Amino acid sequence: MRAKSDTYLHKGMRQKMVDGIRERGITDEQVLTALLNVPRHFFLDSAFEKQAYEERAFLIGEDQTISHPYTVAYQTQLLQVKPFDKILEVGTGSAYQACVLGELKAKVFTIERQKKLFDVNKSFEYLKSFPFIRTFYGDGFEGLPTYAPFDKILITAAAPFVPDKLLNQMKPGSIMVLPLNEGENQRMIRITKSQDGTIQEERFEEFSFVPMLIGKKE
Numbered sequence: 737m738r739a740k741s742d743t744y745l746h747k748g749m750r751q752k753m754v755d756g757i758r759e760r761g762i763t764d765e766q767v768l769t770a771l772l773n774v775p776r777h778f779f780l781d782s783a784f785e786k787q788a789y790e791e792r793a794f795l796i797g798e799d800q801t802i803s804h805p806y807t808v809a810y811q812t813q814l815l816q817v818k819p820f821d822k823i824l825e826v827g828t829g830s831a832y833q834a835c836v837l838g839e840l841k842a843k844v845f846t847i848e849r850q851k852k853l854f855d856v857n858k859s860f861e862y863l864k865s866f867p868f869i870r871t872f873y874g875d876g877f878e879g880l881p882t883y884a885p886f887d888k889i890l891i892t893a894a895a896p897f898v899p900d901k902l903l904n905q906m907k908p909g910s911i912m913v914l915p916l917n918e919g920e921n922q923r924m925i926r927i928t929k930s931q932d933g934t935i936q937e938e939r940f941e942e943f944s945f946v947p948m949l950i951g952k953k954e
């Protein structure tokens with residue numbers, strides 16, 4: 737059972753969570769405010785209400801996790817989200833990251849390969865409060881050609897390589913953020929496509945994500 741009420745106690749826990757993220761070096765105030773506004777305990781079973789605001793990842797079913805709050809803040813900051821940006825997210829999972837992007841007034845197209853996780857989100861009341869978030873069941877390696885090109889692409893699972901089809905779905909001047917396999921962990925990478933189509937790559941810190949897998953799962 738998911739919690740549905742957001743009390744001053746939850747808000748207090750969220751404030752502490754955001755203070756912790758700020759101390760670790762996230763500076764984008766809009767990103768911090770978005771994390772303050774999204775009730776993270778709505779995305780977990782109510783048994784985990786208190787832990788929802790600890791700096792940790794959680795199982796959300798089907799062996800998948802909701803990312804650490806710091807990781808969500810980190811990826812979102814690198815993405816430099818602007819209002820009305822058209823964003824493709826790979827790996828909807830709990831839809832927490834999608835709602836953080838929604839709080840930043842982006843138009844979100846989020847894709848999940850696991851049917852069960854996709855189905856859970858179809859009846860998730862809080863998610864329905866964001867009219868500009870659309871969820872899709874499919875393989876993120878394919879992207880969403882029908883809706884391409886995108887201003888931003890965010891991959892939230894460990895990518896074995898930079899998917900070619902996603903590079904092709906980037907607008908000139910767009911950004912893609914992804915955790916790319918490097919040894920045991922992943923290196924956070926930001927790819928920028930310039931106006932003339934050339935690709936530039938920046939490397940950031942190491943993280944640990946669940947794998948990005950090829951194909952859909954029933």
Ligand code: SAH
Pocket residue numbers: 800801802803826827828829830831832833834847848849850853874875876877892893946947948949950951
């Ligand atoms: N953004 C999520 C984090 C999810 S964990 C959140 O905020 O909760 C990564 C998710 O990526 C998992 O749900 C996993 O099933 C999904 N995934 C892995 N490979 C994928 C692929 N090729 N296409 C779409 N989703 C994928």
